[in-house]
Amino acid sequence: MKENKSKEIIEFVERLPEGRHIYLNLGSVMVEVSKEEAIEFLKKQEEKE
Amino acid sequence: MAVKKDEKRMTDLTRQLRSIIAQIEALRVEIAQLDILISEYRQTITTLRNLKDLGAGKEVLLPVGRIAQVGAKLEDVDKIVINIGSGISVELPFDEAIQQIEKEIVAALALREALERAMVELYEKVEALSQKIREHGHAEAGEGKKDEGEQK
Numbered sequence: 001m002k003e004n005k006s007k008e009i010i011e012f013v014e015r016l017p018e019g020r021h022i023y024l025n026l027g028s029v030m031v032e033v034s035k036e037e038a039i040e041f042l043k044k045q046e047e048k049e
Numbered sequence: 050m051a052v053k054k055d056e057k058r059m060t061d062l063t064r065q066l067r068s069i070i071a072q073i074e075a076l077r078v079e080i081a082q083l084d085i086l087i088s089e090y091r092q093t094i095t096t097l098r099n100l101k102d103l104g105a106g107k108e109v110l111l112p113v114g115r116i117a118q119v120g121a122k123l124e125d126v127d128k129i130v131i132n133i134g135s136g137i138s139v140e141l142p143f144d145e146a147i148q149q150i151e152k153e154i155v156a157a158l159a160l161r162e163a164l165e166r167a168m169v170e171l172y173e174k175v176e177a178l179s180q181k182i183r184e185h186g187h188a189e190a191g192e193g194k195k196d197e198g199e200q201k
Binding site: 005006009012013016020021022023024025026030038041042045 | 128130132133134135136137138139140141
């Protein structure tokens, strides 16, 4: 279930048009990242799970 | 020997009953949490729509921690940053952001429905088990009276 959700989120980010701001939620700080960085982060999270 | 077997059966039935009641309680808590979530999502949609209607340039107060607020000026509410899970937030156009929140509400409602169905099934099990326990209790009471009669 969690794995599916994670895949869904990766697909969602991949489908985003260029130029959209993407952020990583790191505690109370949000860091702007590129689409590639976000996908890499998500894939790493998925591997950990 | 038969008495011990009866006691064991009764203990098993009450244990099963307690376990099902605990499951019902857990489901009830989960449903209550989902209700809070759904209500928060609806509140978010209302707030976003109100902010958009107010338009750019309005003075707003931004909460800083629990007790402090600082003034800020509202810009166009055309783009919303939405948390999509797994530690990622994305900027979406207003309408798309609202659709995304509505999708979350639909998913939460579907989950709530599934949990409610599971709860109904568990209640049916409680009813069946309670019936068995009652029957068992009556049977035991009958046996007891029979034994008393024989002793006299």
